[in-house]
Structures are given as structure tokens and as C-alpha cells.
Amino acid sequence: MLPPTTLLFQTLLTAAAFTLLFSLPQLVHSHYHSSSSAPSTYTEWRSARATYYAPAEPGDPVGGACGYGDLEKMGYGKATAALSTVLFEKGQICGACFQVRCVEDLRWCIPGTSIIVTATNFCAPNYGFEADGGGHCNFPNAHFVFPIEAFEKIAIWKASNMPIQYRRVKCRREGGVRFTVDGAGIFLSVLISNVAGAGDMVAVKIKGSRTGWLPMGRNWGQNWHINADFKNQPLSFEITNSDGITLTSYSVAPRDWTYGQTFEGKQFDS
Missing domain, CATH: 2.60.40.760 (Expansin, cellulose-binding-like domain)
Known part of the structure; x- marks a missing residue:
């Protein structure tokens, strides 16, 4: 059994992965980019899986694992993702952009589509499940969790846990840092x-x-x-x-x- 401090830490990380803060100033609005934008790539396509979450009540006191707070007001909108441990790099990856496309499932994928999302959060592992069972974000899984609005850009929501491909791309922003x-x-x-x-x-x-x-x-x-x-x-x-x-x-x-x-x-x- 995990000690109480470890359980508390995992609980706080899980809460931080799916809620937002509403106290930061309004900044520029981001938008989805289609694959036709031909972004400059840093990596080749790699395999992963993706799930989604529905809107949650804003109650997170730290504004997510990257600290951006209210993603709408900060300009990131719904084009965001929480990443599993193997991708999150202890927070180093926060702010990086990925192009993601749905693959291998002709029933649920929306053909010819992709989205570009910003890494803004952490999907905490759940060791109560096996990595190939319900522990989607457990090590060594490469896993993305999108807002449902982003997920539905590339797949039908009923698909739930989808195989995807992803690659690093350059981020495009409006205004300065x-x-x-x-x-x-x-x-x-x-x-x-x-x-x-x-x-x-x-x-x-x-x-x-x-x-x-x-x-x-x-x-x-x-x-x-x-x-x-x-x-x-x-x-x-x-x-x-x-x-x-x-x-x-x-x-x-x-x-x-x-x-x-x-x-x-x-x-x-x-």
C-alpha cells in the first residue's frame, strides 16, 4: 500500500490534470490548425493513444500541471492536451505543440483530419489498473487526453480510447511571449x-x-x-x-x- 503522502500527491496531480483556473488576464485566442498548414516538424510520426474529458467544474487552485490556469483566457483555447508520464518529461514539455491524427480505425476516425494541440497538463497514472487495461496514462504508455471539443475534430466521441499518431511541430502564436x-x-x-x-x-x-x-x-x-x-x-x-x-x-x-x-x-x- 502506498504511504498517505504519496496517495495525496497522486490525488493532487489527477485533480490538476483536468480542471482550470479563471483568475488570469484575457490574452490572445488560439485556434485549431488543419493539416493543410504544413507545419515544420521536429519528429517523425509516432504511435500513441488518445482519450477525452468533458468540461469540469473550475476548482483547481494551481491551474493545471503546467500552471497556465484558465486556458481560454491564456489564449490556448480547447486545442490542448494532457500528456502521460512518458511524454510529460516532468513538465519540460509544457508549451510544446503536437500534430495529432486518428489512425487504424475506419469506423470512428474522421478521414483526412488532424489537429495541432499545445501540451498544457499532465495525465497522472492510475496504478490501480494495468497499463494495458484501464491505466491509460501509466508508464510506458504514450497517451494524450484532449478536451472533447479537440477529440471530435479527428474522431467520433463514441470511439473513446483511440489509436493515434503524433509528431512535434512548431507552435504558431499571436503576439509576443x-x-x-x-x-x-x-x-x-x-x-x-x-x-x-x-x-x-x-x-x-x-x-x-x-x-x-x-x-x-x-x-x-x-x-x-x-x-x-x-x-x-x-x-x-x-x-x-x-x-x-x-x-x-x-x-x-x-x-x-x-x-x-x-x-x-x-x-x-x-
Whole structure:
């Protein structure tokens, strides 16, 4: 039997995988891309499976395993996915984009269709079931969980657990990279969202007018943190995506920034 702390942790992860937060500012709206957009690919097609979830009551205090909160207000809409452990990479993958298509089932697949979704959440394993039984997100399964609105773009909802193929593609975004600043005192937390190109960050640095460039640590998902006094200093950010491309946005936040604000910087090529 698992210890109480482990059970509590798994319960919190499961809750975070399927609910959203409604307190963040309104940002740009995303949309579905069809396969005709011919996105640049990073990987070849790979096999996985996919299920869906219906809308749930918004009660998650942390806004999902990537920390984006209300996906509609953050601009991701319904074109999103929760990923199983083998794909989630401990949150590194948050913000990455995948093209997904339904395969092998002529009865339930919608022919000639595909969708592009952003990784925004984690599908926690359920070890009460075998990986080839009800434990869809158990290791080593490659599994996607979509909102039903996204699932129905490629398959009929009655199909439930569908074989799919997926591949990494470049993310296309409207507007610049978003930096949502939070914290208290000398603890500074920054949520990085609306990232084009590779979409997922591997390194972040911050600079005030009275500091040099300081590395930030990944807190969880695409939330990055540092302990430093940046009061009354404009904030600049240097972010590196998983392709190794670095983007620098100078003085994104003005000198009089406050916690809870969102600022827009430059954008990667998409």
C-alpha cells in the first residue's frame, strides 16, 4: 500500500490534470490548425493513444500541471492536451505543440483530419489498473487526453480510447511571449506562456537595472523562480527554448511593476 503522502500527491496531480483556473488576464485566442498548414516538424510520426474529458467544474487552485490556469483566457483555447508520464518529461514539455491524427480505425476516425494541440497538463497514472487495461496514462504508455471539443475534430466521441499518431511541430502564436510575474518579497515567480517556435523553455535568465543576468530555476511546468530583490527595477528576460534558440526581451516590465501583472516581450519565429 502506498504511504498517505504519496496517495495525496497522486490525488493532487489527477485533480490538476483536468480542471482550470479563471483568475488570469484575457490574452490572445488560439485556434485549431488543419493539416493543410504544413507545419515544420521536429519528429517523425509516432504511435500513441488518445482519450477525452468533458468540461469540469473550475476548482483547481494551481491551474493545471503546467500552471497556465484558465486556458481560454491564456489564449490556448480547447486545442490542448494532457500528456502521460512518458511524454510529460516532468513538465519540460509544457508549451510544446503536437500534430495529432486518428489512425487504424475506419469506423470512428474522421478521414483526412488532424489537429495541432499545445501540451498544457499532465495525465497522472492510475496504478490501480494495468497499463494495458484501464491505466491509460501509466508508464510506458504514450497517451494524450484532449478536451472533447479537440477529440471530435479527428474522431467520433463514441470511439473513446483511440489509436493515434503524433509528431512535434512548431507552435504558431499571436503576439509576443507573455511573462506573468508573481511572488512576494524577494521571491519572484514568472509564468512564461504564449511561446512560438519550439514552445517549451529549457532555460530562463532575468536581469534588473541593478543586477547582471541571473539564472532562474524551474519551479513547475513553465513557472520559473528566483530569490532576489528586483523592486523598483525594470525587468529583462532571456529565454532559451528546447531547440537551443535564445530570445532576449529588454525592459519588458517597467520600473513600477507589481506582482500579478502580465507583460509582453518579443516572440520566437513560428
